[in-house]
Amino acid sequence: MVMIDSLIDLVWSQALLFMITGVVFGIFLGALPGFGATLGIVILIPFTFGMEATLALPMLAGVYSGAIYGGSITAIMLGVPGTSAAAATVIDGYEMTKKGESRRALTTAVFSSAAGGFTGGLLLLFFATALSPFTLFFGPAEYFMLALFGLTVIATVVGESVLKGVIAALIGLLLGIVGLDPITGVERLTFGSMYLIDGVPLIPTILALFAFPRSLELIGESIVARKYTIANGKNMLKGNPITFKELRGIWQTILRSSILGTVIGMIPGAGANIACWVGYAEARRKSKNPEAFGKGAFEGVAAAEAANNATEGGSLIPMLTLSIPGSSAAAVMFGALMIHGMTPGPMLFIEHSATTYTYIWAIILNSVLILGIGYYGSHIFSRFASIPIAILAPVMLLVTMIGAFATRQLTFDIWFTVILGSVFYFLSLQKYPMPAILLGFILGPIAEKGLYRALLISHGDWTVFFTRPISLIIIIMIVISIYYSFQIKKGYTTNNNKNSNS
Amino acid sequence: MSNYLTEIVTNILLIVLAGIIFVYSITADVKYIYPLTFVSSAIIICNLILMFPKIVWNLKNNFTSTEYLTAQEKEAIKSWKFLIPYLVILLCLSFVYFVTFVGFEISAVIFMIGIAALIDRKQIKRWIFLSIIVPTVLILVFYFGLNLRLPLLIAELF
Numbered sequence: 001m002v003m004i005d006s007l008i009d010l011v012w013s014q015a016l017l018f019m020i021t022g023v024v025f026g027i028f029l030g031a032l033p034g035f036g037a038t039l040g041i042v043i044l045i046p047f048t049f050g051m052e053a054t055l056a057l058p059m060l061a062g063v064y065s066g067a068i069y070g071g072s073i074t075a076i077m078l079g080v081p082g083t084s085a086a087a088a089t090v091i092d093g094y095e096m097t098k099k100g101e102s103r104r105a106l107t108t109a110v111f112s113s114a115a116g117g118f119t120g121g122l123l124l125l126f127f128a129t130a131l132s133p134f135t136l137f138f139g140p141a142e143y144f145m146l147a148l149f150g151l152t153v154i155a156t157v158v159g160e161s162v163l164k165g166v167i168a169a170l171i172g173l174l175l176g177i178v179g180l181d182p183i184t185g186v187e188r189l190t191f192g193s194m195y196l197i198d199g200v201p202l203i204p205t206i207l208a209l210f211a212f213p214r215s216l217e218l219i220g221e222s223i224v225a226r227k228y229t230i231a232n233g234k235n236m237l238k239g240n241p242i243t244f245k246e247l248r249g250i251w252q253t254i255l256r257s258s259i260l261g262t263v264i265g266m267i268p269g270a271g272a273n274i275a276c277w278v279g280y281a282e283a284r285r286k287s288k289n290p291e292a293f294g295k296g297a298f299e300g301v302a303a304a305e306a307a308n309n310a311t312e313g314g315s316l317i318p319m320l321t322l323s324i325p326g327s328s329a330a331a332v333m334f335g336a337l338m339i340h341g342m343t344p345g346p347m348l349f350i351e352h353s354a355t356t357y358t359y360i361w362a363i364i365l366n367s368v369l370i371l372g373i374g375y376y377g378s379h380i381f382s383r384f385a386s387i388p389i390a391i392l393a394p395v396m397l398l399v400t401m402i403g404a405f406a407t408r409q410l411t412f413d414i415w416f417t418v419i420l421g422s423v424f425y426f427l428s429l430q431k432y433p434m435p436a437i438l439l440g441f442i443l444g445p446i447a448e449k450g451l452y453r454a455l456l457i458s459h460g461d462w463t464v465f466f467t468r469p470i471s472l473i474i475i476i477m478i479v480i481s482i483y484y485s486f487q488i489k490k491g492y493t494t495n496n497n498k499n500s501n502s
Numbered sequence: 503m504s505n506y507l508t509e510i511v512t513n514i515l516l517i518v519l520a521g522i523i524f525v526y527s528i529t530a531d532v533k534y535i536y537p538l539t540f541v542s543s544a545i546i547i548c549n550l551i552l553m554f555p556k557i558v559w560n561l562k563n564n565f566t567s568t569e570y571l572t573a574q575e576k577e578a579i580k581s582w583k584f585l586i587p588y589l590v591i592l593l594c595l596s597f598v599y600f601v602t603f604v605g606f607e608i609s610a611v612i613f614m615i616g617i618a619a620l621i622d623r624k625q626i627k628r629w630i631f632l633s634i635i636v637p638t639v640l641i642l643v644f645y646f647g648l649n650l651r652l653p654l655l656i657a658e659l660f
Contacts, residue, residue: 161552163548163551163552164552166544166548167516167545167548167549167552170541170544170545170548171516171545173537173541174523174538174541174542174545177537177538177541188538189523189538215590216587216590216591217587219586219587219590219617219620219621220584220586220587222621223583223584223586223621388622389621390617390618390621390622390625390629391618391629391632391636393590393617393621394613394614394617394618394633394636395614395636395640397590397594397613397617398610398613398614398636398637398640399640401594401597401598402640402644402650402652405650405652406644406650409650409651411598411601411602411653414598414601415598418591418594418595418598419595422591422594425587425591426512427512429508430508430509430512448537
């Protein structure tokens with residue numbers, strides 16, 4: 001009964017207006033490279049101090065949902081993921097834009113984001129208590145294997161050269177090693193800098209990986225290819241929106257990615273960054289037309305977007321029930337709940353049931369709002385793509401440097417972004433895949449911590465990875481994933497040869 | 503510089519960088535840094551595997567390959583325009599250096615004019631106007647709107 005009352009209160013109150021504000025603000029921030037859900041919530045928290053929890057929490061939930069979706073707009077229109085969760089969307093989304101199908105890519109992203117968010121929210125609402133014990137079975141061995149599983153995804157996302165993909169992933173792993181050793185506390189590659197003790201900062205690294213090289217590439221293109229705008233023609237929103245028939249054809253992909261996203265979101269540390277890649281890779285493996293992936297397949301956009309948006313609900317399941325945030329944005333939300341006098345944990349549904357259900361309903365309703373705002377308004381957020389490169393590139397560079405500064409408010413982070421970005425620009429010119437670097441960087445520390453802890457617990461016994469059932473299941477998944485990756489690659493090469501012969 | 507040369511230079515630079523890290527990792531007092539040893543040695547091996555076939559192929563072809571450069575790319579190389587992105591990197595570094603002395607507002611305006619001059623010198627007057635407007639809008643959005651403490655000269659003075 002409390003559940004239904006909370007829904008009615010939410011719909012028939014001014015909370016709806018706050019949710020719309022939150023979603024619009026979230027989409028706006030998500031569309032700006034480097035300003036994701038975490039930063040959006042952090043920026044908005046001070047504005048919610050004086051508000052009632054039933055108004056503040058739905059608004060913050062709106063920022064969370066909006067920002068994850070918003071990241072896809074620039075990923076599709078500019079080839080720059082607004083958030084790391086949209087890194088997989090770039091692969092096919094940007095290809096679609098280059099082919100003049102930006103409207104189809106954007107509408108695919110809107111529908112799949114809404115579906116992913118909705119599914120994740122529903123699972124959060126109905127299965128929070130049932131699913132949360134599942135995460136308790138995840139020990140260090142499972143974390144290590146899960147990270148390893150993520151790394152095998154590299155084999156499917158790299159472009160022409162597998163070796164270049166592996167080198168890129170190793171560079172990512174190297175970046176992930178910087179900082180204190182997770183067990184011994186020994187400093188590694190910090191060069192005595194206190195700014196690197198906590199490791200390489202995530203946001204400046206993401207900006208250096210995607211936004212900075214992309215800006216320089218734009219400048220290079222404008223000079224070499226004499227391109228004056230990011231895309232030819234004034235009307236950037238090209239092509240037709242996705243049809244109902246097309247959507248019906250990929251419902252299984254969306255549902256699978258949504259469920260995968262929710263489950264991955266539940267696992268602490270493995271958030272939308274990983275979910276988008278896993279969702280994408282799974283869709284590619286299951287697809288009847290896997291060779292189309294990477295060349296502008298709308299199914300790829302749908303898979304990545306459904307998975308990353310579903311993680312919001314998933315990451316909140318262990319946070320609300322077990323006080324374990326599933327992602328950095330969930331960790332910030334943890335703080336926001338505390339500010340409003342709600343301590344996440346088993347007692348939350350008893351002591352603050354009405355407010356908690358209001359918050360969960362807000363997550364579900366935000367998906368509906370995204371559908372409306374995104375469908376009719378995403379082209380407004382993407383309009384700046386038709387601005388001349390002479391304006392766009394320096395603005396992107398300025399926003400990139402502000403974004404690097406924003407998280408910790410340190411000039412060091414701007415230096416770091418510019419220097420690392422220059423190196424990545426040089427590497428991207430030679431077709432080293434940037435997403436592989438990001439994947440190595442994110443998964444490296446997770447794998448390392450898991451490996452260390454698993455071996456510590458088992459007193460150095462390596463069989464721990466094969467004797468635990470979940471770990472063993474993930475190992476089987478890794479083997480299958482590698483096998484299918486090579487099959488896909490082989491099929492792709494054969495097709496290419498056939499085409500060139502004919 | 504041809505694609506072949508840039509790729510070889512990149513491979514060598516990565517090998518040198520990984521080599522330094524490898525030496526550091528095996529000579530360090532604490533042996534708990536073995537992930538560094540593993541990752542750096544893997545980078546060296548992968549780069550060697552990537553580099554050698556290229557060298558052998560080019561030796562066979564007597565270094566005569568011009569490697570699929572487009573006419574536009576060849577023209578850009580001749581006119582040194584390909585260096586502009588690297589000049590932009592220098593501008594970025596100067597921006598970060600000067601932002602703490604002259605503030606975000608002035609350094610951002612100079613930075614934008616600098617890039618516009620590099621990209622489109624013919625319409626520089628038009629870009630000067632926009633180079634003042636854009637940083638102003640960014641300051642309004644981030645400093646006043648989003649409460650981000652950008653290093654502004656105005657804030658320092660008043």
